[in-house]
Amino acid sequence: MAAQHINEWNSKLPQQGVNIFSKMSALAQKHQAINLAQGFPDFPVDPKLVDLVTSAMHHQANQYAPMPGLSLLRERIAEKYRSFYQINIDPEKEITITNGATQAIFTTIATLIHPGDEVIIFEPAYDCYRPTVELFGGKVVEIALAAPHFAVDWQEVADCVTDRTRLIIINNPGNPSCTVWTKEDLLQLQQIVVQHELFVLSDEVYEHLIYDEKQHQSAVLFEDLRAHSFVIASFGKLLHCTGWKLGYTIAPVALTAEFRKVHQQNVFSVNTPMQHAIAAYLDDPNYYHELSLFMQKKRDLVIAGLASSRFEMTPSSGTYFLLLNYKAISDQPEMTFALELIEKQGVALIPLAPFYQNAKEQQTLRLCFAKKEETLLRAIQILNAV
Incomplete structure (x- = not known):
């Protein structure tokens, strides 16, 4: 039975x-x-990073980390954004350490999406976006981009916005398109988002894997866009340790507060010794x-x-x-x-x-x-x- x-x-x-x-x-x-x-x-x-994890374990960093993440690690992230982008981010109120980027994506969508909400994604799209939206009763509106250039028609994006649209998900640099969005792309996105009071999930896990002297255009660089955005990053991609499953989310204070309400009911906090190790390892910005x-x-x-x-x-x-x-x-x-x-x-x-x-x-x-x-x-x- x-x-x-x-x-x-x-x-x-x-x-x-x-x-x-x-x-x-x-x-x-x-x-x-x-x-x-x-x-x-x-x-x-890097054996140095592995040794730092071992050292943290031996120094009793084995119990729960703070729910938003280790303070030192969040400060390291804020330092990076000051150094790279000349942007000030509050490490206490705007950064949350997550169990990888996928959990950050899941938690962002869980924070925002109610049944019937529409979410715009760009295809080819990483495979976790659609099922997570659907899990929370949302409807995915896909915009298919064509190889080899995967260029976005921003008028098509604007035409896809309805009174049910709540979120636009972007992936920059793009997996699997291997493309990097330009400043003009982000400005066009910002205009649509502000006009229609939408949110953005900006999946930026490959932000430091950009080639030929191109510059990463993070959502945090555009003031009005930043006010609507959850920016997601991955230490797995950064440090060649995908199995460690550590990432983080950056969002304005009010959005971070809502994100953490879901985060603490989902995983609460993430691996403590690895947070200590990564914070120590990233003291060298080179x-x-x-x-x-x-x-x-x-x-x-x-x-x-x-x-x-x-x-x-x-x-x-x-x-x-x-x-x-x-x-x-x-x-x-x-x-x-x-x-x-x-x-x-x-x-x-x-x-x-x-x-x-x-x-x-x-x-x-x-x-x-x-x-x-x-x-x-x-x-x-x-x-x-x-």
């Missing part, structure tokens, strides 16, 4: 299955393929400047290595991903071609189509270059032979 009751249960996310990242990583493992699909490094975390150079070398290695291949590469202005178009090789759907690469060639990439609600076939795959040089060179050799 109990099993029958469970089978008849009305799921809140009936269409939700295993996400494309887990699926492709499982297939990579099954076929012993090089995994350039899921976005995580295969090189070690790290931020070195990171983009470190990753750009990897990007350029892949671009140079595949220059004579049959893949056409879309320029990657940010993130640690690169998009490859295979139209000169095959007319197969993206998932079919990606599966063949895994099963027959031994390298795993992610198809772009699943990042759209209505699968948009553009013969494009996403490659993660946050890997050791030897991993990338092996993959390049395989892809050049396709």
Whole structure:
């Protein structure tokens, strides 16, 4: 009887299955393929950072951290924004440490969205946005952007706003589009947000992975936009420690107060020794400047290595991903071609189509270059032979 009751249960996310990242990583493992699909490094975390975590544990930093996060870590974040952006952020009232960026996204949406509210997202979109909105009874209004440039038509955005619109979610730099929004993009967004009194969730987890001397245009840089925005960042992307699941949210005082009401009922607080370690590690601001150079070398290695291949590469202005178009090789759907690469060639990439609600076939795959040089060179050799 109990099993029958469970089978008849009305799921809140009936269409939700295993996400494309887990699926492709499982297939990579099954076929012993090089995994350039899921976005995580295969090189070690800095031993200094690991030692700092161990030291914090030995010094009894093992009990609950304060609900908003360790004060020293929040001060480090505020220092970064002063140094990089000449912006003052109150570490006590405007910064909250979270259990990774995904929890920050979930909590922001939970804070804002009521049943019937509309949320505008830009596709290709990271896969946690839609189900979280739907979990809280919201309706997603997607704006599909096309490869290779993924340019936003801001008149189309304005036309999508209704009296039910409450939130716009942006991802800058964009995963999987690998694009970086310009100052003009943010000004256009600001105009729409202010005019219609909307909120913005600005997913900026790749803010320090921007290349070719481009500048990150954070939502906090635009005064009126900042007043409406939740800015989300990730230490996992910053420090190559995605499994540690630490991030943070920046929002104005009143919005932060509402965010923390949900945060404390969700996770309350996050890993204490790791907060201590990261706060100590980031006392050197040079790290931020070195990171983009470190990753750009990897990007350029892949671009140079595949220059004579049959893949056409879309320029990657940010993130640690690169998009490859295979139209000169095959007319197969993206998932079919990606599966063949895994099963027959031994390298795993992610198809772009699943990042759209209505699968948009553009013969494009996403490659993660946050890997050791030897991993990338092996993959390049395989892809050049396709």
